[in-house]
Amino acid sequence: MLVKDYKPILMDGAYKKGEWTLENYLKKGGYEMAKKVLAMPRDPATNNVPAMIDEVKKSNLRGRGGAGAPASMKWGFFDFKSKKQRYLTVNCDESEPGTCKDRVIVTYNPHLLIEGMLIAMHTMGIENAYIYIRGEYVVEFEHLVAAVAEAYKAGYLGKNVLGSGFNFQVTPHRGAGAYICGEETGLLSSLEGDRGYPKIKPPFPVVEGAWRCPTLVHNTQTLSLLPSIVRQGGETWAKLGPQKSPGPMVYCLSGHVKNRGLYEAPMLITMKELVYELGGGIQDDLALKAVIPGGSSMPVMKYNGSYVGTDGKEKTDSLDMQMDFDTLLANNSLLGSAAVIVMHERTCMVSACYNLVRFYHHESCGQCTPCREGTGWLEKLISRIYHGKGKPEDVDTLMSVAGQMSGTTICLLSDSCAMPVGAFVTKFREEFKYFCENGKSMVKDAIPL
Numbered sequence: 001m002l003v004k005d006y007k008p009i010l011m012d013g014a015y016k017k018g019e020w021t022l023e024n025y026l027k028k029g030g031y032e033m034a035k036k037v038l039a040m041p042r043d044p045a046t047n048n049v050p051a052m053i054d055e056v057k058k059s060n061l062r063g064r065g066g067a068g069a070p071a072s073m074k075w076g077f078f079d080f081k082s083k084k085q086r087y088l089t090v091n092c093d094e095s096e097p098g099t100c101k102d103r104v105i106v107t108y109n110p111h112l113l114i115e116g117m118l119i120a121m122h123t124m125g126i127e128n129a130y131i132y133i134r135g136e137y138v139v140e141f142e143h144l145v146a147a148v149a150e151a152y153k154a155g156y157l158g159k160n161v162l163g164s165g166f167n168f169q170v171t172p173h174r175g176a177g178a179y180i181c182g183e184e185t186g187l188l189s190s191l192e193g194d195r196g197y198p199k200i201k202p203p204f205p206v207v208e209g210a211w212r213c214p215t216l217v218h219n220t221q222t223l224s225l226l227p228s229i230v231r232q233g234g235e236t237w238a239k240l241g242p243q244k245s246p247g248p249m250v251y252c253l254s255g256h257v258k259n260r261g262l263y264e265a266p267m268l269i270t271m272k273e274l275v276y277e278l279g280g281g282i283q284d285d286l287a288l289k290a291v292i293p294g295g296s297s298m299p300v301m302k303y304n305g306s307y308v309g310t311d312g313k314e315k316t317d318s319l320d321m322q323m324d325f326d327t328l329l330a331n332n333s334l335l336g337s338a339a340v341i342v343m344h345e346r347t348c349m350v351s352a353c354y355n356l357v358r359f360y361h362h363e364s365c366g367q368c369t370p371c372r373e374g375t376g377w378l379e380k381l382i383s384r385i386y387h388g389k390g391k392p393e394d395v396d397t398l399m400s401v402a403g404q405m406s407g408t409t410i411c412l413l414s415d416s417c418a419m420p421v422g423a424f425v426t427k428f429r430e431e432f433k434y435f436c437e438n439g440k441s442m443v444k445d446a447i448p449l
């Protein structure tokens, strides 16, 4: 099997009791890469470490928070000229349905994240960092706080870290259970003590972020990959996986597979290998119907036949599709947070779509009319169909409402609701039509919502 010989970096020690401690991390050579980077001189003009910025560029590391933006591009836009305080913020909000990859790092490998943060902080001349962690993550938060305390006690955090003359402060901060606080500007609003409202960009956080100061926001996984980049060197690291999507990814496999769970693999893995080899195939040996490939906001893939695309052409989705950023994009979907949600033949796509629309309506912060009203109208329409009162024209109305919700709002939550609805209706139109015409699902023995 493709990933048989791959040795996990992010999930190293996962699910082993007591593995997360500093003592264990040091036994594995922990913090040696941070020491290496701390020995690199900072450029006095910019107060950053150009050699390390270059290494990240060579690695072609892409952010694991959803968009897959190159980390070096974000670092390149950082306002090094500003005389203000600089901040690093770790995004561990992870509230996208199906996504649970960051919690395994903070629970079982928190020092890997702290080491990655130290590397980023020294490289970017940052002294203060926050880890914004999802409010519902109680045990995860406890492990994180304990690990941060250990790092302070051992001199890896605090003043004059390891005699470098630099100070590094890290503060874990719990959210309060709002999906929108995972959006970077919503996260920063919440961190500042305000309501978690996203802000219009530009300015981007790297120019004006926390307390209007330059702020680097990265996903937990992105920062946790930095020690491995230092260890291997950017060029070697870039060779793991496809050229444009290098490095490992933690896939969160959920839904109707036999072996649900987290699987760390290079992005060479295909959908088929994920579902049938790692996932062990479909529950009760039923037929595969559909897969949402990257968290609930990403367009669904159809595996029980062809469909007519929005361009009027007949299409089929391939199970041999490689699970990397660019291949998913080329297949009209996105890798997002790599949360792979599998649905078998007894899944009613109207009820699945209703389920996820309710989530987005509930989580819309309400600032923008297309999102506030659009998510509400989508929920009302699908609810009407689901409860047997749909009208034949409702299917087109769904597409029309979704079509007006993209690209017109402060943040991407609106698109995150419109995109999957558009894909569900386009690819499973016959199910929506049947429900409207007959007041019930066309799926035999459909599993209840």
Ligand SMILES: Cc1cc2nc3c(=O)[nH]c(=O)nc-3n(C[C@H](O)[C@H](O)[C@H](O)COP(=O)(O)O)c2cc1C
Pocket (backbone or CB within 6 Å): 062, 063, 064, 065, 066, 067, 068, 069, 071, 074, 091, 092, 093, 094, 095, 096, 179, 180, 181, 182, 183, 184, 185, 217, 218, 219, 220, 222, 223, 411, 412, 413, 416
């Ligand atoms: C509605 C919404 C929710 C988001 N939730 C998360 C999240 O839980 N975790 C995360 O890392 N990024 C999330 N993002 C993406 C962040 O805004 C940001 O792009 C990311 O943290 C950048 O990290 P990266 O550069 O390491 O990918 C979300 C974006 C949107 C629009």
Ligand code: SF4
Pocket (backbone or CB within 6 Å): 180, 197, 198, 363, 364, 365, 366, 367, 368, 369, 371, 372, 409, 410, 411, 412, 413, 414
């Ligand atoms: S798109 Fe939705 S969630 Fe984002 S700022 Fe606008 S109303 Fe809030």
